Amino acid sequence: MTTVEIEQIRAYMFVIGTGIVMAIFYYYIIYLYRSEKKGEKDYEKYSNLALDDELDSKILDKNPKIENDKKE
Amino acid sequence: MQSNATMEYDYSVVKLFMWTAVIFGIVGMTIGVLIASQLAFPDLNYLLGEYGTFSRLRPLHTNVVIYGFTLSGIWASFYYTAQRVLKVSISESGLLKALTKLHFLLYLVIATGMVVSLALGITASKEYAQMEWPLDALVVLTWVIFGINMFGLIGLRREKTLYISLWYYIAFFLGVAMLYLFNNMEVPTMFFSGGLGAWYHSVSMYAGTNDALVQWWWGHNAVAFVFTVPIIALIYYFLPKESGQAVYSYKLSLLSFWGLMFVYLWAGGHHLLWSTVPDWMQTMGSVFSVVLILPSWGSAINMLLTMKGEWNQLTENPLIKFMVLASTFYMLSTLEGPIQAVKSVNAIAHFTDWIPGHVHDGVLGWVAFMIFAALMHMAPRVFKREIYSKSLLESQFWIQTIGVVLYFTSMWIAGITQGMMWRAVDEYGNLVYSFIDTVSVLHPYYALRALGGLLYLIGMFMFAYNFFKTATAGKRLEQEPRYRSPMA
Amino acid sequence: MFHWLEKNPFFFAVGVFIVIAYAGLIEILPNFAEAARPVKGLKPYTVLQLAGKEVYKKDNCIACHSQLIRPFKAETDRYGQYSLSGEYAYDRPFLWGSKRTGPDLHRVGNYRTPDWHANHMWNPKSVVPDSIMPAYKHQFTNVADLETAYAEAVTVKKVFGTPYGADIAPGKAAYEKELKTKILPEALKIATAMKRDDLIKMVKAGKVPEVVALVAYLEKLK
Numbered sequence: 001m002t003t004v005e006i007e008q009i010r011a012y013m014f015v016i017g018t019g020i021v022m023a024i025f026y027y028y029i030i031y032l033y034r035s036e037k038k039g040e041k042d043y044e045k046y047s048n049l050a051l052d053d054e055l056d057s058k059i060l061d062k063n064p065k066i067e068n069d070k071k072e
Numbered sequence: 073m074q075s076n077a078t079m080e081y082d083y084s085v086v087k088l089f090m091w092t093a094v095i096f097g098i099v100g101m102t103i104g105v106l107i108a109s110q111l112a113f114p115d116l117n118y119l120l121g122e123y124g125t126f127s128r129l130r131p132l133h134t135n136v137v138i139y140g141f142t143l144s145g146i147w148a149s150f151y152y153t154a155q156r157v158l159k160v161s162i163s164e165s166g167l168l169k170a171l172t173k174l175h176f177l178l179y180l181v182i183a184t185g186m187v188v189s190l191a192l193g194i195t196a197s198k199e200y201a202q203m204e205w206p207l208d209a210l211v212v213l214t215w216v217i218f219g220i221n222m223f224g225l226i227g228l229r230r231e232k233t234l235y236i237s238l239w240y241y242i243a244f245f246l247g248v249a250m251l252y253l254f255n256n257m258e259v260p261t262m263f264f265s266g267g268l269g270a271w272y273h274s275v276s277m278y279a280g281t282n283d284a285l286v287q288w289w290w291g292h293n294a295v296a297f298v299f300t301v302p303i304i305a306l307i308y309y310f311l312p313k314e315s316g317q318a319v320y321s322y323k324l325s326l327l328s329f330w331g332l333m334f335v336y337l338w339a340g341g342h343h344l345l346w347s348t349v350p351d352w353m354q355t356m357g358s359v360f361s362v363v364l365i366l367p368s369w370g371s372a373i374n375m376l377l378t379m380k381g382e383w384n385q386l387t388e389n390p391l392i393k394f395m396v397l398a399s400t401f402y403m404l405s406t407l408e409g410p411i412q413a414v415k416s417v418n419a420i421a422h423f424t425d426w427i428p429g430h431v432h433d434g435v436l437g438w439v440a441f442m443i444f445a446a447l448m449h450m451a452p453r454v455f456k457r458e459i460y461s462k463s464l465l466e467s468q469f470w471i472q473t474i475g476v477v478l479y480f481t482s483m484w485i486a487g488i489t490q491g492m493m494w495r496a497v498d499e500y501g502n503l504v505y506s507f508i509d510t511v512s513v514l515h516p517y518y519a520l521r522a523l524g525g526l527l528y529l530i531g532m533f534m535f536a537y538n539f540f541k542t543a544t545a546g547k548r549l550e551q552e553p554r555y556r557s558p559m560a
Numbered sequence: 561m562f563h564w565l566e567k568n569p570f571f572f573a574v575g576v577f578i579v580i581a582y583a584g585l586i587e588i589l590p591n592f593a594e595a596a597r598p599v600k601g602l603k604p605y606t607v608l609q610l611a612g613k614e615v616y617k618k619d620n621c622i623a624c625h626s627q628l629i630r631p632f633k634a635e636t637d638r639y640g641q642y643s644l645s646g647e648y649a650y651d652r653p654f655l656w657g658s659k660r661t662g663p664d665l666h667r668v669g670n671y672r673t674p675d676w677h678a679n680h681m682w683n684p685k686s687v688v689p690d691s692i693m694p695a696y697k698h699q700f701t702n703v704a705d706l707e708t709a710y711a712e713a714v715t716v717k718k719v720f721g722t723p724y725g726a727d728i729a730p731g732k733a734a735y736e737k738e739l740k741t742k743i744l745p746e747a748l749k750i751a752t753a754m755k756r757d758d759l760i761k762m763v764k765a766g767k768v769p770e771v772v773a774l775v776a777y778l779e780k781l782k
Contacts, residue, residue: 014586021334021579028330031562032323041563043326047318049235050309051555053156055079061232061567110694111661117694122702125694127620193618197653226569233567239576242569246577250584261711264718266730269708275715280648284656289584291658333576337583423626423660495634503637507663512690 081155082162083454085172089148090447090454092176094536096140096183097440101532103133105525112518123191131202132190137435138200138298140183145443146302147179147218150241152450153309154222157238158229168224171217178214182207194272198287200294201255205274208256215252219245236325240305243333247297255290289337295431296336299439303402304332304371306446311375311395314449315385316555320377324370331367335360339413354415361413368406375399390465391557394445397473401437405430420495425514425521426487433480436472436528444468444535451539452557457546459559464538472531478524486517598649604713604722605650605780607738608746608768611709612777615770616655619696624661627781640667650722662693669782674753677775699771700758706743706768710735744768750776 035041045060052058110116110126117125151172155161162169185207189195195202203211222245226234234242257277261269276283312319319325338360376399379385385392408430412421421427452459459465493510497503547560565572605613616622629635631642643666648654672680676687681699684691714730716722727738747768751759754775762769 010586017582017586021582025327025330025334028562029327032326035563036323044318044322046233046235047312047322049157049231049233050237050312051316051318053159053313054552055081055159055161057159059159059231063229063232111692114692114694122698125619125696127623127694130623131620193620195617195620197617197620197622197655199622199658223569223573234569234572239572242573243576243580246573247580250577250581254584259715259719261708261715264730265711265714266732268714268730268732268735269711270705273708273712275712276653278652279720280651280654281645283652283654284648287654330579333579334582337580419630419632422630423658425659427659494638495632497634501633503634507638508688508690511661511692 079161079163081152082169083152083450084169085162085176086148086152086450087454088176089144089151090450090539092180092183093141093144093148093443093447094539096136096144097443097532098536100133100136100141101525101529103129103136105522105529107133108518108522108525112515112522128191128193131195131199132187134200135186135190135202136183138294139186142298142435142439142443143179145446146244146298146306147175148450149306149310149443149446150222150302152454153237153305154225154241157231157235157309158225159231160225160228162225164228165224168221168228171221171224175214175217175221178210178217182210182214185210189272194270196256196258196274196276198255198276198283199291201252201287201290203256204272205256205258205260206272208252208258211252215245215249219249235309236319236322236329237305237309239326239329240301240308243329244297244302244305247293247301251290251293251297255286292339293337295434296339299435300336300368301332303439303442306442307371307375307395307399310442310446310449311378311392311399314389314391314395314445314556315379315382317378317380317382320374320380324374328367328370328374331370332364335364335367339364358413358415358418362410365406365410369403372399372403372406385556389556390462390469390559391445391448393466393469394441394448397469398438398441398445401433401441401476405434405438408433420491421487424487424491425483425517426491429480429483429487432483433476436476436479441472447539448535448542449557451542452546452549452559453552455543455546456549456552457542458549459557460538460541460546462559464534465559468531468534468538471534472528475524475527475529475531478527479521482517482520482524486514486521489513489517597646599644599646602647602649604716604724606742606746606776607706607710607713607728608743608750608773608776609780610712610777611704611706611768612773612775612780613655614709614712615699615704615774616777618770619699621665622655622657624657624659624693625663625665626657626660627664627666628656629664629666635664639664640670650716652716652720665778665781667782669779672778674750674775674779675755677778678754678756678759678771681771681774696771699774700756700769702770703762703767704770704773706739706773707735709773710738710743746776747772750779 032043036043049060106116106119107126107129110129122128151162162172182203186203189204189207190202194204196204222241226238258274259277260271260274262271262273278286308319308325311317338356376396379392379396386396411417412426412430448459448465451457490510490513493505493513496505549558565575627643629639629642636642647666680687681696683695684693710728713722713724713728717724717728718730727734727742744763744766747763748760751763751769751772754772759769759772763772
């Protein structure tokens with residue numbers, strides 16, 4: 001491969017890749033706000049993970065693989 | 073219900089890392105003050121013979137504060153935070169408990185090897201990647217163990233959603249792993265020469281411009297993934313927890329995360345402006361460095377807004393002071409960095425003292441302040457004792473803040489003065505100043521910088537004393553404090 | 561889809577990795593295909609010069625000295641022709657440095673002499689009265705590690721195809737031969753030019769002081 005070809009491939013990869021990432025990123029923003037508006041997801045509640053962090057604090061999303069033996 | 077009633081978070085490894093953070097902090101900063109003074113008063117170069125020159129000590133200073141103080145602080149915080157936000161204790165798995173201990177032991181071995189080898193002048197010479205291949209191999213092993221511990225804890229978690237701090241820790245793990253591996257590719261010379269020469273010697277896989285490119289891709293991103301990413305992880309946990317205020321906008325924190333991840337890696341090219349790397353790559357480095365302001369400020373503003381309506385805590389609680397000032401310094405250095413990355417500014421700033429000035433307002437103001445706050449927040453919970461002295465913390469805060477301000481203002485002036493003098497020409501186009509003129513003129517600024525550093529070091533000693541007293545003589549706590557750390 | 565990613569650490573980590581690796585993939589990797597070609601007439605370092613480069617690394621000269629002349633008039637006036645990529649083709653590692661507490665050294669061989677270096681390394685203030693550089697007197701007594709430098713030459717020849725002659729070959733015997741026929745005579749020339757009897761005496765006794773190797777390296781920087 002010649003240097004020019006490599007440079008071209010690199011430029012295409014850059015433009016396409018950045019485009020895809022930007023698209024996903026903006027979709028993510030829309031998704032975050034829309035899902036909250038529709039009431040599907042409340043992202044803000046996860047802030048509390050830092051505040052309620054005792055072993056016996058209430059668990060927001062239980063991990064089904066782990067037996068949550070102490071909380072019933 | 074059986075054993076869980078008495079189950080607790082396991083802080084044994086946290087404690088170990090907290091102690092090493094304090095010890096390496098003292099060592100690294102003492103060397104720092106010494107070498108800063110050597111620039112102002114060159115006679116100080118001869119205190120330790122061959123081992124005491126500025127040039128030999130500088131990598132010791134950088135490596136001990138980065139890989140000693142900072143990494144210890146990060147790992148202490150990681151093992152503390154990860155257990156709590158995942159709601160799982162290290163003691164639940166014997167394997168993980170053993171591996172966390174192994175992690176600490178290997179880390180100590182590497183740190184000792186690093187200090188000894190750098191003092192002896194055994195170095196691969198790439199900045200912040202000076203360790204030779206035997207130590208590099210150990211680093212990789214340690215990193216794998218750290219990864220197992222991290223994903224092991226995540227695997228056992230009760231809380232399915234990962235808190236934003238953990239996102240940053242994961243990025244820290246992955247980023248450093250990738251960068252470190254690529255930058256430290258080296259060929260040990262002993263194996264190819266029939267056993268000749270020193271066994272620890274190696275040559276870099278890359279030559280010249282390629283080597284520089286990889287090095288600064290590492291050099292800058294080591295800053296990203298050691299000084300920024302994990303420290304953001306710290307602040308996203310410790311500031312809300314200490315203040316009792318939920319993060320202002322969790323969504324903003326998620327967006328800043330992805331923004332930072334994507335943009336940061338492009339910025340490494342700005343260390344090589346006007347050098348022999350291809351032009352468009354230099355431009356990329358500049359442009360992305362400027363874009364980088366957005367996600368950085370996203371996190372910082374998010375932190376400041378977290379304090380909304382609770383600003384009275386700023387006056388009442390020194391730990392909040394440390395953390396709020398840290399986010400402010402984070403904003404300052406993430407604005408300053410992009411400015412320096414603009415090609416025309418870089419033409420003046422590069423190679424001058426403005427660069428160490430920039431690094432230090434970041435590390436002293438942001439990284440170290442955050443680590444101090446984190447260690448002091450953890451201390452009462454880990455040692456089950458009250459913080460020994462609030463007034464000591466307060467004075468430490470002010471002394472160190474003055475130290476940082478002296479440091480970066482003197483370095484700004486020194487850097488710009490020198491940059492301008494290097495390029496000053498008279499009416500006939502001849503250079504006005506010989507090189508030594510541009511060195512002599514810096515003496516007052518070097519002296520001022522050394523003074524700033526000394527103040528900071530005094531603060532570090534106050535912190536160490538306070539920490540030691542907290543661990544040994546603080547008032548016993550019956551119950552773990554929920555938010556604000558109790559202090560006497 | 562996004563929330564699923566947020567709850568699945570493995571795929572989350574993969575996602576993060578792709579995002580952070582992307583810049584490297586575009587920026588760095590393709591450059592390797594086009595390895596920096598040496599400029600015409602560039603010779604690899606001699607073993608003595610390599611040993612000097614090791615001294616340069618050991619006493620960490622890059623803490624204060626750069627080896628990169630940028631394309632500005634102020635810099636080319638001060639230091640000479642700006643640096644070209646191909647001039648670094650045999651530099652492993654690169655030694656550009658990042659801070660100029662002292663002047664750039666990329667072309668120091670053009671305008672300093674070995675005996676100037678000898679005086680300067682012994683006592684910088686004797687030639688530059690205001691210098692803040694420390695004296696490196698230990699380099700006059702420490703012996704340079706020529707064997708490791710030779711091992712390095714063999715390694716780069718074998719692994720990276722650096723164009724050394726057939727006499728650079730693995731094994732103790734080849735090293736001893738190179739030492740007698742090439743390295744020591746070259747060191748003697750440098751030591752003589754440095755005009756210090758103690759250095760000449762050491763080289764004649766078969767021990768090359770670090771400073772002689774260092775000056776050999778600095779003389780190569782042109």
